[in-house]
Amino acid sequence: xxxxxxxxxxxxxxxxxxxxxxxxxxxxxxxxxxxxxxxxxxxxxxxxxxxxxxxxxxxxxxxxxxxxxxxxxxxxxxxxxxxxxxxxxxxxxxxxxxxxxxxxxxxxxxxxxxxxxxxxxxxxxxxxxxxxxxxxxxxxxxxxxxxxxxxxxxxxxxxxxxxxxxxxxxxxxxxxxxxxxxxxxxxxxxxxxxxxxxxxxxxxxxxxxxxxxxxxxxxxxxxxxxxxxxxxxxxxxxxxxxxxxxxxxxxxxxxxxxxxxxxxxxxxxxxxxxxxxxxxxxxxxxxxxxxxxxxxxxxxxxxxxxxxxxxxxxxxxxxxxxxxxxxxxxxxxxxxxxxxxxxxxxxxxxxxxxxxxxxxxxxxxxxxxxxxxxxxxxxxxxxxxxxxxxxxxxxxxxxxxxxxxxxxxxxxxxxxxxxxxxxxxxxxxxxxxxxxxxxxxxxxxxxxxxxxxxxxxxxxxxxxxxxxxx
Ligand code: 4AD
Ligand code: MG
Numbered sequence: 001x002x003x004x005x006x007x008x009x010x011x012x013x014x015x016x017x018x019x020x021x022x023x024x025x026x027x028x029x030x031x032x033x034x035x036x037x038x039x040x041x042x043x044x045x046x047x048x049x050x051x052x053x054x055x056x057x058x059x060x061x062x063x064x065x066x067x068x069x070x071x072x073x074x075x076x077x078x079x080x081x082x083x084x085x086x087x088x089x090x091x092x093x094x095x096x097x098x099x100x101x102x103x104x105x106x107x108x109x110x111x112x113x114x115x116x117x118x119x120x121x122x123x124x125x126x127x128x129x130x131x132x133x134x135x136x137x138x139x140x141x142x143x144x145x146x147x148x149x150x151x152x153x154x155x156x157x158x159x160x161x162x163x164x165x166x167x168x169x170x171x172x173x174x175x176x177x178x179x180x181x182x183x184x185x186x187x188x189x190x191x192x193x194x195x196x197x198x199x200x201x202x203x204x205x206x207x208x209x210x211x212x213x214x215x216x217x218x219x220x221x222x223x224x225x226x227x228x229x230x231x232x233x234x235x236x237x238x239x240x241x242x243x244x245x246x247x248x249x250x251x252x253x254x255x256x257x258x259x260x261x262x263x264x265x266x267x268x269x270x271x272x273x274x275x276x277x278x279x280x281x282x283x284x285x286x287x288x289x290x291x292x293x294x295x296x297x298x299x300x301x302x303x304x305x306x307x308x309x310x311x312x313x314x315x316x317x318x319x320x321x322x323x324x325x326x327x328x329x330x331x332x333x334x335x336x337x338x339x340x341x342x343x344x345x346x347x348x349x350x351x352x353x354x355x356x357x358x359x360x361x362x363x364x365x366x367x368x369x370x371x372x373x374x375x376x377x378x379x380x381x382x383x384x385x386x387x388x389x390x391x392x393x394x395x396x397x398x399x400x401x402x403x404x405x406x407x408x409x410x411x412x413x414x415x416x417x418x419x420x421x422x423x424x425x426x427x428x429x430x431x432x433x434x435x436x437x438x439x440x441x442x443x444x445x446x447x448x449x450x451x452x453x454x455x456x457x458x459x460x461x462x463x464x465x466x467x468x469x470x
Contacts, residue, residue: 001076007043009079009089019079019091021048022099024133025071028062035059037067037093039075045139045287049082049090050075057093066101069110070133073098109133121457128461128470136295139288140450140458143281147445148233150280151254154273155231160256163223165216165232170208171420173218175370178238179211180249212237215439217255218371218424221400224257224435225427231256233442241465245454246343246392248443250463257437263373263382263399266436267359270386270395271312273440274357279308281449289449297451303389304449306356313354316362317380320345323353340367343392350387358387370414372398374406384438391448397438404428 023041038047076095124131131137191199216232223230293300324335333342363383372381386395401407446458456462
């Protein structure tokens with residue numbers, strides 16, 4: 001008999017047949033007449049119940065063989081209708097083989113706190129190699145997969161091309177100086193440079209200083225100027241020392257870039273995209289979302305549905321500052337025209353004032369990146385940030401400056417070196433066109449969709465200051 005996944009069996013209508021499943025024991029319970037073993041193989045949130053009668057599987061034998069929490073097992077048996085509550089089918093075991101057992105006295109996932117509540121998210125972060133086995137991380141990882149798939153589906157359906165932008169770059173896409181430098185190990189790598197006397201290993205291999213990318217946008221613009229509608233989806237790296245629940249040093253970003261789109265089109269695309277992704281999760285991740293909703297955040301499903309059903313509020317930065325200045329709430333950071341908004345301000349607008357997602361536009365030029373298109377007022381740029389409840393900024397984007405003259409002027413004003421970006425400037429020299437794009441932080445999306453409270457819990461291996469163990 002071919003091995004079935006647990007998910008296949010739980011959905012199966014064909015009963016009274018022999019089946020084989022392989023997976024890990026979640027729980028074993030019962031009495032001296034019958035034992036119930038829940039098996040999960042990751043194929044879905046739910047486990048299948050295996051019924052082992054005492055005649056063939058005395059409890060002492062199961063115990064001695066190591067059929068307990070965490071053990072990897074093969075079960076052969078008959079798929080039958082279940083009498084029990086909460087499942088429609090179960091397996092009557094005829095054979096149980098243990099591949100690997102678990103010493104429960106040592107197993108970190110078996111440990112319980114004083115309150116018997118099980119292991120905390122903080123503790124789980126220290127055992128990133130074991131946490132995928134928990135219900136919580138199983139759910140998060142499956143939702144993460146579904147969201148990645150939905151990203152490609154959304155763009156493919158709309159005629160966008162997926163372009164692969166480089167990880168190692170010679171420029172700073174955001175001009176914010178938050179890069180990790182790439183070098184070789186001097187001891188193991190003979191210099192490539194002719195003059196061996198004074199080798200600069202940071203420059204030797206590529207012939208110039210290189211960094212891990214902070215954004216694929218600039219290379220995305222190259223592709224948009226030929227393919228029209230494109231997107232990148234890859235890892236990005238930022239050496240910002242922000243020990244927050246919203247920042248990672250390594251995170252994934254989705255960056256569409258569209259020729260001939262203006263800021264309005266860009267906002268429409270961002271709103272369609274986010275609503276599509278959230279709807280996709282509601283339609284395709286029901287079991288996992290239901291669990292997270294019950295376990296962590298009773299308002300999760302309602303909040304997701306709200307985003308699907310309601311338009312986002314659109315307003316410009318100047319209007320937002322007026323609202324914040326007259327707000328009753330006292331902020332830690334004062335607001336005045338020209339200052340960057342802190343997450344407390346963003347969340348006030350979304351959660352208290354408008355009570356819906358917000359798209360803020362036309363920020364002061366001095367607090368935004370060099371590539372954003374300057375407005376006629378000469379003071380603001382065609383930027384847009386999408387702000388979400390519980391998250392703050394989930395998307396940052398803009399219409400791009402397409403004029404060579406204005407772009408070089410902005411770069412000079414902001415000390416962005418032209419020699420690193422000569423190719424970017426040539427896009428404005430040869431067949432320049434209006435274009436727009438944005439970046440969605442993938443982990444911020446997953447935070448929103450799962451309702452988790454810390455970004456370190458929605459990526460398998462979080463990187464943040466003083467942490468890169470796994
Ligand atoms: O606003 P940001 O810095 O914009 C850009 O990088 C543009 N190049 C995007 C574009 O127009 N193509 O970053 C975009 C998004 C943020 O809104 C946020 O969701 C996420 O990336 N982000 C982070 N996520 C996790 N950890 C960090 N340190 C992040 N920094 C930004
Ligand atoms: Mg931003």
